[in-house]
Amino acid sequence: MATAIETVREVTASEYKYGFTTPVEEERFPPGLNEDVVRRLSERKGEPAWLTEWRLAAFRRWQQMEMPDWQKVKFPPIDFQAISYFAAPKQKVRPKSLDEIDPEIRRTYDKLGIPIREQEILAGVAVDYVFDSVSVATTFKKKLEELGIIFCSISEAVREHPELVRKYLGSVVPPGDNFFAALNSAVFSDGSFVYVPKGVRCPMELSTYFRINAAGTGQFERTLIIADEGSYVSYLEGCTAPMRDEHQLHAAVVELIALDDAEIKYSTVQNWYPGDKEGRGGIYNFVTKRGLCRGRRSKISWTQVETGSAITWKYPSCILQGDDSVGEFYSVAVTNHHQQADTGTKMIHIGKRTRSRIVSKGIAAGRSDNTYRGLVRVLKSAEGARNHTQCDSLLIGEHCGAHTIPYIEVANRSARCEHEATTSKISEDQLFYCRQRGISEEDAVALIVNGFCREVMNELPMEFAVEAKKLLGISLEGSVG
């Protein structure tokens, strides 16, 4: 709480503080997309033939597909031929130790507040850094290896652990799942790969930091996390991008697989560049995230704090296939100025006694639009399934919009589903109470908003919770009074 007030004060002049670019030498493909580009990309990464074919099949699927139009967000048509599908910091060999990383990249991450070395030592967080399209460093690898945990870039995983990648890649989000998933499957450049073996509890938070640096590129990363029987892993994802007048596309795919008794906790603090006050520039964040609770008593928990992006359009989902599996979704989505967010979750209950819980908090300010769209589907087989959904929206100012679109489809009589949602503005009484005690209006709003989001913030790992609270303050800056 104190942090939010501090931060709001601290940054009253600042807007998006991660908006710098880094002058690193980069290698990139000319804009455009065809089978040749896909082949070259695959070749450039030294991929086996099956993966090249997999990409090509996805690409052909994608060509047949049409851009969906059911979403609430509006944007001009994207010219997929104008995007460069591969941009990488130029470097001949992957650095053997962290000291070999390009100093410019190091400085970038320092500016972002994540000095690679320090974070490694102080926070004890193992981090995979993805710069534009390529993973630049993975820390703490050794220690994880001793436990049998594989944490590396997906390109490396393709080389080192092809059997695992081949088995699970596309098993949760098939290449033809949707327009952007197909595109990603064809051109994904890198991403993180995690495998936690049977019975291992990952002792530290694993984390990926995504950054889009180069202009005229898109980022298409792919994350694959597999938690084998009885294991546990907590994974964090953070992201930023420079300020540019053009819109940049970020179309990632995240697949989680939890086997018997495994648990995956996936947390995101999304702070892509949201565009300026007039809505120029910013990232299009069109991401497919899906978790499969394949095993019995498995659990997948999504926590997201969405403050950035010009457009956020994603639905981290859980397929509750194993009996007694649990899915959770905690989300805070903040939109200001001209930002648009259409986000929510899907909970598909297949197994018996599966449970899901959805807590979604939407905050809209400025001229933004904030939509919760969610699906709870209870199949006939889901005996005794249980769902509780709560989504609350807060409106700040009279030019913004807050929308709730839940779908609830129940085909089993023993299931119990509840959904509740509210929309309101910050109560005058609460504001008055704070103001009366000498708290300025802006601080009071930050205070109330933080209280509004507490249920979700409490789910975040500690390191992220602090950052998320700060972001909340910054995002809403200039929306009051």
Added chain:
Amino acid sequence: MAERIGRRRQIAPDPSFAARFEELTRRLSEPQPLAQARARAFARFFELGIPTRRDEAWKFTDVTRAVNRPMRLAEPRPVAVELLAPYRLGGEQAHRLVFLNGRFAPELSDCARLDGRITVTSLAELARTRPELLAHSLDALDDGRSFTALNAALVEDGAWIELAAGSQLAEPLQLLFITSGREEAVMAHPRCILRLGPACALTLIETHVGLGEAAALTNLVVQLSLAEGAFLAHDRLAFAGANQTLLAKLDGELHARSRYCQTTVVVGGALVRTEQELRIEGAEAECLLAGVALPRAHETVDNFVRVHHRAGGSHSDQHFKSIVADRGHHVFAGKIIVHPGAQKTNAYQKNDNLLLGDNAEVDTKPELEIYADDVKCSHGATCSDLDASALFYLRARGLDLETSRALLMHAFAREVIDRLRDESARALAERMVTARLGERAPLLRAEPLEEAS
């Protein structure tokens, strides 16, 4: 190729529709403005096609099988007066318009007591006397829905009802629609236009009754307008036949300080879809909608609701419930839209479902779309079997399982039934619901029929 077709949002209407349209226009040979309005509507219907489940408004209900097939235009079939007796609601003083297969039947209606406060004209008569007025009304409503367009093209009869300013009717007005068919599938497209002047008050009872086993489609459109300070209580009871489809579209306009209270009870019908779009155009208007549906066997009940708040300080409330048994299917897709500037809006939406059949399904989609900040809006949806602890409570007091279940279901439905304005409508609804919930519950003795009529 098959997949492509499966993904289409609409399919082309059956060619028989064109034949029926031609048949109708030839038979009626109406003057230009009206004939043109029909032709425009029919072209629009073909342009819109029959919606498939890919159409978001029809996501949960497949209407194509019930509607897109050759059907004859329904002829009025004589019905024994005694058959209608239980459905004549509103008491001795009520005005009553009876429609047989969509056509006004003056011999069965009670219009003798109509006076200057209320004007009632059958639509067939209006088409003869004031074709340009009807043409204008048909043109006025284009909501982008194919069945509204189809109604405008094929409408043969219905009612034009107008209440002069300040008319407050104590006695109700009943619109009784009887649908009956022989072997061949038939369709009727009645339309009612209801205009309440400033400070009017009326209780409207709309009853749909299906007789016989034949397949039939009733595609009703109601256009409603409530001037400043007007009040309309609208009780709707649908008892459609096992092979009948009822599509009831309601388009309403609510002006300042007007109040609209609608209560719908649906017991029976292969497919009953009530679709309503209500626009609050004036400040401090009130719009209360409630409904209960009891689909069983293979029945589907689909409620599609849009409430637009375009003016501030208004209040709306939707409360829809269902008790779904066997292979029944209940759909609720409600939406509250608070337009920019409609500050101080209070809007609520609730959908409660009891899912009792092993093969039953409930799909609900309560939506909020809000563009003003100083509002209080909320919605809730629940779905489950009967509460085990409530059952236990009753059984611990010596009630058998069947009775306990029936009692809980009855109480659940009662919340909506009690909101019916007209006493006789309430009694009939209660009777029908009780009958449907099963006779094995001695506690729930149904009221004798005489009292209901």
